[in-house]
Amino acid sequence: xxVAHVVHLLQEWGPETPPEDLRLSxxxxxxxxxxxxxxxxxxxxATCFFVWVLWTSETPGxxxxxxxxxxxxxxxxxxxxxxxxxxxxxxxxxxxQARWTASLGSVRLTTGTVxxxxxxxxxxxxxxxxxxxxxxxxxxxxxxxxxxxxxxxxLQTQVPGVGAAVRVWRSPGAPADFPLVIEALDPxxxxxxxxxxxxxx
Numbered sequence: 651x652x653v654a655h656v657v658h659l660l661q662e663w664g665p666e667t668p669p670e671d672l673r674l675s676x677x678x679x680x681x682x683x684x685x686x687x688x689x690x691x692x693x694x695x696a697t698c699f700f701v702w703v704l705w706t707s708e709t710p711g712x713x714x715x716x717x718x719x720x721x722x723x724x725x726x727x728x729x730x731x732x733x734x735x736x737x738x739x740x741x742x743x744x745x746x747q748a749r750w751t752a753s754l755g756s757v758r759l760t761t762g763t764v765x766x767x768x769x770x771x772x773x774x775x776x777x778x779x780x781x782x783x784x785x786x787x788x789x790x791x792x793x794x795x796x797x798x799x800x801x802x803x804x805l806q807t808q809v810p811g812v813g814a815a816v817r818v819w820r821s822p823g824a825p826a827d828f829p830l831v832i833e834a835l836d837p838x839x840x841x842x843x844x845x846x847x848x849x850x851x
Contacts, residue, residue, distance in 0.1 A: 653739065654746035654829035657782055657794035659808070661839045668757040668819040669831055672750050674743040675797050686733055697726045750829040756821045762786025764814045764834070769806055777804040784832055786818045792832040810834040 656672050700722055704715040750757075766783040779795040796804065810816070814837065820830035 652746075652827040652829075653742050654750070654827070655790065655792040656829075656831055657780070657792045658831055658833045659794055659804075659810075659836055660833055661836055663817070663833070663835070666759060668754055668759070669833075670751065670754065672743075672747050672829060672831065673797070674747060675740075683737065690729055690733060693729060694726050697722045746829045753821050753824070753829070757819050758822055760786050760818045760820070762790070762816050762818050762832075764810050764812050764816060765789070766812060767809060769809055771806065774803075775805075777806060777809060780809050782810065782816070782832060782834065784816055784818065786816070790818065790830065790832065792830065805838070808836045808838045810837055 653674070654672065656674065658669060658673060701719050704718055709715050762784045763786075764782050765785045767780060769780040770778050772778045777796070779793060781791060781793050784790045784792065814834060817833040818830065819833070821828060824830075
């Protein structure tokens, strides 16, 4: 699924104009990238030092040195992989926003209904992300994701259910990975949000 297929959860239907913002988290700032890179370099140097100590100091045996070498190097490689992935995802989101902004003149409104949903929660029971499968002439899959740890808590009762009406904003004939927005109502705020008679074709 494209990172640019997003769900906007609304308390009420807005105007019949496409949203200008995809509401995606942007790329890391250059200063943040530099800071994380510096920390990772320090971590990598520390890892190399500890590995050197393991193989030059007295230990219970070579198996001990090998085990902790694998653990330390594995952690270091994993941290670098997360960093590189975060940069790539940030660039992908920035590109998606740029493509969406450039295509606003061709974006059109259609309606649909939720055919399925998949909800992910965190330790406190609040929703961290959910995916909606929507029937709107064809089948679409889009995601709502909590943007920051300080964002408003979302409960499972606020996630649109199967049969809920949605508005779909997309460019006709665009590639499958092109940005699109699915607007859905928070069912805990607006009673009867499974109906969309005003927009029914």
